[in-house]
Amino acid sequence: MCYIFSEIHAILLYLVLIICGLLTISSFIKRKNHLAKEIRKHQKQIKRTHHLYRKKFGYLKNLEKTIETRINKGGITMEKKYISTLIFVGIILSFSQFAFAQGGGYMLQFDGVDECVEVVSGQPNFDVLNLTSVGQIECWFNPDDRNDQWAGPINKGNGVGGEAKDFVYGMNFKNSEGEDGEDGWMYAGVGDASSKMSAITTSQKGFEIGKWHHIIYQWWTSFGNIKKHKFIIDGRADPDSSRTIDAAIREDFPLFIARITDDGNDTSNYFKGRLENIRIWNTIQSEYHVRETMCLNTCNGPVAEFQFNEGRGATTYDSQNSLYGHLINLESADWLRSTAPIGDEGGPYYGTTPNISISESLDLYLAFRDGVGANAVLFAVENNEEPVGSILPDGFDFLFPRYWNLQFGSTDGDNTYDALIRLFYAHLSGVINESLTGPNRLSVFRRDNALDATWEEVPNLTINTTDDYIQFHINSTGTDFGEFALGRAEGPNSITLSTFTAIYANGSSMLQWITQSESENLGWNIYRSETDFENAFQINAHLIEGAGTTTEPTEYKYVDQYNIISGKTYNYWLESRDYSGNTETFGPISLTIPQQNEDNPDAPVILKNLCNYPNPFSSSTEIEFGLNKPADVEIFFYNTKRQKVDSISRKHYSDKIFRTIWNAENLGTGIYLYVIKVNNNIYRGKTILIK
Structure with a gap:
């Protein structure tokens, strides 16, 4: 997402972040557990806050989650109101430009035969497309072979051909040799009321088939009332395309994407390839501004912007003025995960050594040791969210929210190169042990693009x-450019907790939990509260010894020695601690103390055989387990971000064998966790969805 803050907004947000950081540090001083380590980490965050105002609001939300997670793991409670203030101010400052980021968005693929998008006239606000003396049309396009015919990607005209007034403005691609002998070139022009084509210009730069290119066509009136037009290609002006024109542009004809009416005939030519981020402007941008915005998901300025992020359906919508376009002959298979170099931050880099410094706010450093051609262009973008379309290899989770897309628009004929790259992992959720070895090791993964279902380490x-940061080399004979993400090993130090229950017996609260496996588990702490975890206190005086490393089930019991009151409800949490001091929290479970100190009746519990089949599964899976008596059963499903995605509820279930089908047809490939509540008892499982 592109937030174009005013200087005042940026300064205000910067000050608020610093104040919140100072208040947070002052509250840490009152705590003793891991104080020095936590202060060091958050001081690093404060030093980098001048970058945060450029991030999307979702990053601020994740910052809250990350800080709270790390603090809870270190045994420190942070005043949540400080972070809430930070988030509230972020909302206020960005409200006027708020939109969801689409770094993992979609593109449309056109067959070159009869597929296009038509934005019809007569819509409210359609007149914003009726550009006259100044205008700019822009898109990302990735062309396929097109048999030497002019075709899309953007044209405004009546769409039926034959008459002089059938063309308003547009630009079209042709896969043949351009004037400099390169494959693939572009022409563009603006139409006149009395002549079929008042003025055209052709690009002097060839476009490589199968690669993404960014193209802008501009027209304007300069000094002396001289009208001109030109191309800006991959962020650089094409000087030879700048020419004088004399045109009066007609209005009210539809806008076509991926189609042009053949001059003088009642037939149409269609673009073959992929298109992304169609933008229409009633002004023109400088080359500098183009480079600042061309790789961003969205930005202020265009009168229309079609991002194709719906991902389905027969209509695509403009994000600026609520226009819509009808998809003609396109099918669901033509919606594809976008492979274009578009994200939250980034842009083009040029020359023999298109290096990237850390000052670029990409959390990325790139230095070429063996360069490419002098006219090469490299696109580099960062997205502040988890990659979509695939999952990491077994045993790893994404360190969200961050991944990078690096790809050449052109190497200028030199396809041998070598570069040093550094990926920065500061402030990412899930960083526990900054090491490339051990149970929680960090690593880097690569895939070609968003259509590639396989990440490789x-x-x-x-x-x-x-x-x-983590450092490695990119070169033409080994690890090549593509999409990169950071991952953390789920760890042999993780705990597989199968049951966690609490009962009232003999005037005390009795806690019981069973693990199916443990690795490097030093021991356990138990926390109790009548409200939430922020107000919980530790009830065990000493660490409860863990089982170390084992694949066998281990049963634990603990009696709460603190006073309990009849009629009150108490919440309990488990905290595991490994040999390195890393922690994981489970719960809560709840126990209501019966009146008159009566023991709980025999509580419903899961007896055996908790499983789901098939696992992995493609669309639905059956969850099954045994019950010792009738019970209320609730099942909650979560993705790896701990976001709830579904739930199932069965009241007063009386069969001894519980069976239910979970339908996940609307969810994407990934690992999902399910939490089963049988009355107040908690059970957990994991399943994998592969589509």
Whole structure:
């Protein structure tokens, strides 16, 4: 997302972040557990807050989650109101430009035969497309072979051909040799009321088939009332395309995407390839401004912007003035995950060594040792969200919200290169042990693009824990450019907790939990509260010894020695701690103390055989387990971000064998956790959805 804050907004947000950080640190001083470590981490965050105002609001939400998670794990309670203030101010400052980021968005694929998008006239606000003396049309396009015919990607005209007034403005691609002998070139023009084509210009730069290119066509009136037009290609002006024109542009004809009416005939030519981020402007941008915005999901300025992020259906919508376009002959299979270099931050880099410094706010450093051609262009973008369309190999989770897309628009004929790259992991959720070895090791993964379902681990990594980055090499014979993401091992140090229950017996609260496996588990702490975890206190005086590393079930029991009151409800949490001091929290479970100190009746519990089949599954799976008596059963399903995605509820279930089908047809490929509540008892499981 592109937030174009005013200087005042940026300064205000910067000050608020610093104040919140100072208040947070002052509250830490009152705590003793891991104080020095936590202050060091959050001081690093404060130093980097001048970058945060450029991030989307979702990043601020994740910052809250990350801070709270790390603090809870370290045994420190942070005043949540400070972070809430931060989020509230972020909302206010960005409200006028608020939109959801679409870094993992969609593109449309056109067959070159009869597929296009038509934005019909007569819609409210359609007149914003009726550009006259100044205008700019823009898109990302990735062309396929097109048999030497002019075709899309953007044209405004009546769409039926034959007459002089059938063209308003547009630009079209032709896969043949351009004037400099390169494959694939572009022409564009604006139409006149009395002549079929008042003025055209052609690009002097060839476009490589099968690669993404960014193209802008502009027209304007300069000094002396001289009208001109030109191309800006991949962020650089094409000087030879700048020419004088004399045109009066007609209005009220539809806008076509991926189609042009053939000049003088009642037939149409259609673009073959992929299109993304169609933008229409009633002004023109400088080259500098183009480079600042061309790789961003969205930005202020255009009168229309079609991002194709619906991902389904027969209509696509403009994000600026509520226009809509009808998809003609396109099918569901033509909606594809976008592979274009578009994200929350980023842009083009040029020349023999298109290096990227850390000052670019991409959380990325790139230095070429063996360069490419002098006219090469490299696109580099960062997205502040989890990658979509695939999952990491077994045993790893994404360190969201961050991944990178790096791809060449052109190497200028030199396809041998070598570069040093550093990916920065500061402030990412899930960073526990900054190491490339051990149970919670960090790693880097690569895939070609968003259509690639397989991530591969990058070899030969090194880590710098002082500046928080992982380093490796990119070259034409080994690890090549593509999409990169950071991952953390789920860990042999993770705990597989199968049951966690609480009952009232003999005047005390009795806690019981069973693990199916443990690794490097030093021990347990138990917390109790009448409200939430922020107000909980530890009830065990000493660490309850864990089982270390084992794949066998282990049963634990603990009696709460603190006073309990009849009629009150108490919430309990388990905290596991490994040999490195890392922690994981489970719960809560609840126990209501009966009146008159009566023991609980025999509580319903899951007896055996908790499983789901098939696992992995493609659309639905059956969950099954045994019950010792009738019970209320609730099942909650979560993705790896701990976001609830579904739930199932069965009241007063009386069969001894519980069976239910979970339908996940509307969810994407990934690992899902399910939490089963049988009355107040908690059970957990994990399943994998593969589509």
